[in-house]
Amino acid sequence: MKIISKSALAAGLAMTAVIASVPAPVAAQVNGMATSNPTMAILRAAARTNAYQQINTTYAANIQQVNQLNTEITNLQISLDTNKDNQLSDAEITANPTVVQQIQAKEQQAATATQPIAMAQYYAIEQLMNDYVNARNQVLASKKVTVLIAPDAIQYAPDGFDITTDIVAAIDSRLPSVTTTVPAGWQPRRQTVEMHQAIQQILVVAAQQAAARQAQQQQQGAQAPAGR
DSSP states (O other): OSOOOOHHHHHHTTTTTTTOOOOOOSSOOOOEEEEEEHHHHHHOOHHHHHHHHHHHEEEEEEHHHHHHHHHHHHHHHOOOOTTOOSBHHHHHHHHHHHHHHHHHHHHHHHHHHHHHHHHHHHHHHHHHHHHHHHHHHHHHTTTTTTTTOGGGGGGGOTTBBBOHHHHHHHHHHOOSSSOOOOOOOOOOOOHHHHHHHHHHHHHHHHHHHHHHHHHHHHHHHHSOOOOO
């Protein structure tokens, strides 16, 4: 058991920028075949980005509370690690049940504070998913694509085979915005939860990569020779 373990949602709460990616060429079909990535299409949709920004503003207090609780949880976990090996053994966990109970209580508090954020994100994503097929079919028709292949089934494809960027443009045109106010009693579909989890994982990786690049730039700046 590692000491630090944060959920994908908590780690990606403040990540609102569209993921940087290489844009696909304009030509988007080869012999009536193409590929696309639905997760990336939903992720890159302007409505999704704007909705997440609005959610972060609406639930800024919740986000601050979750971040604080995660810091406290990490510090408590570190206190359990008596041999300082960055791992928690069963013996270390059972040796201090009071601290374990404090961690569990704070994790529950974090889950409660995160819930309305997740529900608002689910609702924004589900609205986009509801119109995704229409946007996709619009692109398929305009580009005369008759066979759409999953990206993971392709070993090689020429430039322009991926029409994800075209689908994003269609989504942005058809559904430029979504609401983040969740109706009373609404619950997300299983597919929506799965899409949300996939998007959060991408956001977390992007945030980690951005932090690593920033740290590297700072290190390079510190090592650069002073100007003459």
